[in-house]
Amino acid sequence: MLKLYNTLSGRKEPFEPLTPKLVKMYVCGVTVYDYCHLGHARSALVFDVIRRYLEYAGYRVEFVKNFTDVDDKIIKRANEQGVSCETITTKFIQAYHDDMGKLGVRPASIEPKATEHMAEIIRLTERLMEKGLAYRIDGDVYFEVAKYPAYGRLSKRRLDDMQAGARVDVDERKRSPMDFALWKSSKPGEPAWDSPWGPGRPGWHIECSAMSIRHLGDTFDIHGGGMDLIFPHHENEIAQSCGATGQEFARYWIHNGFVQINQEKMSKSLGNFFTIREIFEKSEWPAPETGEMLRYFLLATHYRGPLDFSDQSLAEAKNALNGFYDLFARLDEPAGSSSGDPGLGQAMERCQAGFQAAMDDDVNTPMAIAALQGLRGDANKLLEAGLSLDVRMRVRQAFRGLGAVLGLFQLNTWQFSAGLSGHGGRGLTDEEIDAKVRARNDARRRKDFKASDEIRRELAALGIIIEDKPDGTSRWKR
RNA sequence: GGCGCCGUACCCAAGUGGUAAGGGAGCAGUCUGCAAAACUGCGAUGCAGCGGUUCGAACCCGCUCGGCGCCUCCA
Numbered sequence: 001m002l003k004l005y006n007t008l009s010g011r012k013e014p015f016e017p018l019t020p021k022l023v024k025m026y027v028c029g030v031t032v033y034d035y036c037h038l039g040h041a042r043s044a045l046v047f048d049v050i051r052r053y054l055e056y057a058g059y060r061v062e063f064v065k066n067f068t069d070v071d072d073k074i075i076k077r078a079n080e081q082g083v084s085c086e087t088i089t090t091k092f093i094q095a096y097h098d099d100m101g102k103l104g105v106r107p108a109s110i111e112p113k114a115t116e117h118m119a120e121i122i123r124l125t126e127r128l129m130e131k132g133l134a135y136r137i138d139g140d141v142y143f144e145v146a147k148y149p150a151y152g153r154l155s156k157r158r159l160d161d162m163q164a165g166a167r168v169d170v171d172e173r174k175r176s177p178m179d180f181a182l183w184k185s186s187k188p189g190e191p192a193w194d195s196p197w198g199p200g201r202p203g204w205h206i207e208c209s210a211m212s213i214r215h216l217g218d219t220f221d222i223h224g225g226g227m228d229l230i231f232p233h234h235e236n237e238i239a240q241s242c243g244a245t246g247q248e249f250a251r252y253w254i255h256n257g258f259v260q261i262n263q264e265k266m267s268k269s270l271g272n273f274f275t276i277r278e279i280f281e282k283s284e285w286p287a288p289e290t291g292e293m294l295r296y297f298l299l300a301t302h303y304r305g306p307l308d309f310s311d312q313s314l315a316e317a318k319n320a321l322n323g324f325y326d327l328f329a330r331l332d333e334p335a336g337s338s339s340g341d342p343g344l345g346q347a348m349e350r351c352q353a354g355f356q357a358a359m360d361d362d363v364n365t366p367m368a369i370a371a372l373q374g375l376r377g378d379a380n381k382l383l384e385a386g387l388s389l390d391v392r393m394r395v396r397q398a399f400r401g402l403g404a405v406l407g408l409f410q411l412n413t414w415q416f417s418a419g420l421s422g423h424g425g426r427g428l429t430d431e432e433i434d435a436k437v438r439a440r441n442d443a444r445r446r447k448d449f450k451a452s453d454e455i456r457r458e459l460a461a462l463g464i465i466i467e468d469k470p471d472g473t474s475r476w477k478r
Numbered sequence: 479g480g481c482g483c484c485g486u487a488c489c490c491a492a493g494u495g496g497u498a499a500g501g502g503a504g505c506a507g508u509c510u511g512c513a514a515a516a517c518u519g520c521g522a523u524g525c526a527g528c529g530g531u532u533c534g535a536a537c538c539c540g541c542u543c544g545g546c547g548c549c550u551c552c553a
Contacts, residue, residue, distance in 0.1 A: 030553075043553035073551070152481095155548080161480040162549055204551080226553030227483085233552090256553070257483080263545055267552065300501080301491070306484060306546075316490060316502050323501085326515060358492090366492055370500035380516055384509095449511055456513070467514045475515095 002057060002360045004222075005304060007230060007253040008154055012362050015252065017221045023059045024220035025051065026212040026250065028229055029111070031068040032092035033077045036099050037273040038294075038309055039259040039266045043226045045295065046256040046303040046363075048105045049406060050224075053359050056405045064215045065108035066208060067093055069115050070201050075190055085191055089113075099276040102291045104407040110215050114207040118193045121202045121210040125182045125195075127244040137173045139185025139198040145178045148239045154253060155231035180236055182206045205236040212250070213241060223250030230255055256303045263308065274309065284423060285318070288411055293317045295407050299365040324409060325416040327376055328399065329475065330383060331392040332413050341391050344382050348398045351375035355402050365406060372402060417478040425464045425478040433464060437474050445472070 002015040017023045027047045030040055047065075054061050069089040078085045097107065114121070125141055128134040133147045145151050145159065152158055159178060181203035186192035192199035202210075212220065218241075225234065234253065241249040258265045261272040283290040297317040301307045354371030358364040379395050387395075403409030425433055436455055443451035456466055459476070466476045 028553075031551085037553085039553050041553085046553090071551085155481070157481055157549070228548065228552055231481085231548060232550090258547075258553075260546080263484090265547060265552090269552080297490095304483090305491090308490090313490070319502055320490095323515095330515080364492075366490095366501095367499075370492070373500055377517090384516065444511080447511080453512065460513090465514060468510075468512095470510095477514095 002054075003362055004252055004254060005362045007255050010156075013252070017059065018219060018251070021059055023054050023061045023222065024216040025054075025061060025063050025222040025224070026208070026216055026220060027063070027065045027108070027223070028208060028225035028233070029065045029067050030096060031071050031073060032089045032096065033071065033074045034092060034268075035095055035275040035277060037259075037266060037268075037275050038279065039226070039273065041099070041103055041105075041276050041294065042259050042298050042303075042307065043224075043256050044100055044105045045103060045298050045407075047224050047254075049299065049303075049365065050222075050254070050363055051106070052405050052407070053363065061109070062216060063108040064110045064112065064212060066211050067096070067111060067113045068204070068207060069093070069113045070191060070207075071204065089115075095277070099280075102280060102287050103276065103294060104291055104410075112211045112215060114202060114211070115191075117207065117210050117214060118202070120214045121206050122183075122193075122195050124206060124210045124213070124240065124244050125202075128182065128240065131243065133243045134182055135175065136197055139183075139200055140181060141183040141197055142174055142179040143182050143236065143240060143243070145176055145180070145239065148243050150242070151178075151239050152235065154238055155235045157231065157235075180205060180232065182240070205233055206240055208233070209237050209241040209244070209249075212237075213245065218245040218247040218249070220250055222252045222254060224254040224256070227255045227257055257306050260306050260308045261310075263306075266309070279314075283314075285417075286415075288415055289318075289321075289417065292321060292408060292411065292416075296321055296369075299406055299408075300369060302362075302364060302366055304362075321408075321416070324372075324376060324399070325411075325413060327379060327383075328396060328409070328416075329413045329477070331379070331396045333469075333475070334389070342382055342385060342387075344379065344387065344391055344395060347375055347378035347382070348395065351378075351398065352402065355405075359405070368402075368406065372399065375399070423463060425459070425462050428462065428464075433459065433476060437466060437476055440466070441472065441474060444468075 003012045004015045005012050025047070027043075030036060051061050051063050067089070070085070074085050074088055078088050081088070100107075125134065128143060129136070129141065134141050134143050152162075159176075162178060183195060183197055183200050183206075184203060185198055185200040191201055193201060212223070223234070223237075238249050260266060264270060264272060266273045279294065280287055280290050283293075285293065293314050294317070297309075297313050298307065300317065300320075351371050351374055354374065355368045358367035358371055361367070375395075375398065383392075399409045436459060440452045440455040443449070443455070459466060464476055464478055466474050468474045
């Protein structure tokens with residue numbers, strides 16, 4: 001039974017979707033005016049894994065993740081560069097897909113854009129006006145927070161408390177400083193859509209309400225995003241949506257913790273961020289491995305906790321993955337004794353049970369990884385005793401199957417260099433290395449250890465590690 | 479001022495009432511011509527500190543210390 005921590009209640013709750021075997025899930029995506037950083041990656045990855053696990057558990061998942069493609073920052077960026085907003089948003093939506101693709105984050109079922117839902121946004125705003133929950137000032141429309149008594153339920157804030165410390169909002173026309181824009185009139189030169197209140201564009205929060213209701217219905221199961229969205233974004237979404245429909249909005253609210261640098265939140269304003277592509281560019285490893293290292297690193301901490309990023313954290317992820325891929329390499333080797341199944345079946349069941357228990361407990365990926373580490377140890381032990389090809393393939397398949405939920409262990413052995421640096425054996429083809437290794441083994445057969453050690457040294461200097469097998473042949477890795 | 483999060487071994491990190499998972503690094507050993515990998519063993523009498531509740535607390539309550547987040551765009 002899957003349990004999820006619901007921000008709304010502040011505790012873990014058994015997860016039961018509205019419709020059996022179907023989960024409707026909406027996650028706030030990004031505003032597309034710049035490249036994504038690691039914080040965006042974490043959020044995307046967390047919900048990617050939740051989605052994968054729900055599917056693993058037998059649910060069909062309707063997963064909606066939006067792009068905010070109309071926004072002040074986009075307009076600013078477009079003006080700076082003297083191009084249209086669409087030029088900016090198209091570019092960064094593409095970049096988003098490229099970056100997330102490298103991380104193995106699957107595209108959502110539906111990825112709606114705000115600009116393509118103006119009719120829904122306007123209609124929703126009209127409904128709020130009709131119900132007296134919103135008011136108009138010239139060409140702007142505001143949601144009146146005081147008219148929605150449950151305001152603050154998600155973020156556990158009271159209006160009074162907030163007003164005390166809220167920075168002064170310059171717009172004195174608003175009835176309350178906490179009232180927020182549903183529709184903003186546009187200045188000349190800004191993107192604008194016709195509306196009953198004149199040409200303008202939507203406020204930030206309304207788009208998510210409009211798009212989630214449009215694609216998932218008034219009430220749906222999961223709504224997610226980063227912790228920083230709890231207030232005001234999600235609080236406002238709830239007010240708007242429930243206010244307009246009179247129905248419950250999202251039932252489970254899930255929020256991921258921040259990526260930090262030296263204990264501080266990674267953010268644009270602090271300038272302490274790493275973009276995803278920057279990490280890939282700087283990595284000494286090929287993209288598929290770097291992607292898996294990042295995934296491992298990001299999933300080795302529970303999704304709600306803070307996560308400190310450093311060079312060392314990636315190196316540790318790499319080391320941990322080496323252990324798995326070293327095992328996979330040995331599982332893939334054609335030779336081997338053919339003793340049957342001396343307990344691996346049980347080990348695999350134990351791993352799967354542990355994995356599921358961990359994931360069921362609020363998507364505890366670190367614990368799930370520990371279960372996989374357990375199977376790695378068991379498999380290594382039994383491999384020493386000798387396993388049949390068939391059993392070895394089943395073990396590899398088990399890792400592939402459970403790993404797929406986390407997006408790990410999908411690479412083939414030859415795609416993952418389990419060496420110590422990313423540039424092992426640079427300049428040498430596999431065939432050239434094979435030839436040298438063969439020459440070394442010839443020397444070993446002649447007991448010419450001076451010559452064989454010389455070759456080992458030569459290759460080691462290039463970052464190539466040779467491992468001798470009991471049968472006199474050797475495997476090597478870059 | 480309000481709301482909230484984090485503080486577990488050298489490093490990363492689970493555990494939220496029943497007596498400290500897992501990984502990495504390190505050390506020792508087995509195996510090996512030598513290595514590597516693998517395996518085995520070692521490693522917090524204690525979970526920021528101090529009180530309290532309890533038969534029993536890293537986990538609950540209170541206070542203190544240290545770090546951070548949100549209340550303004552933010553994953």
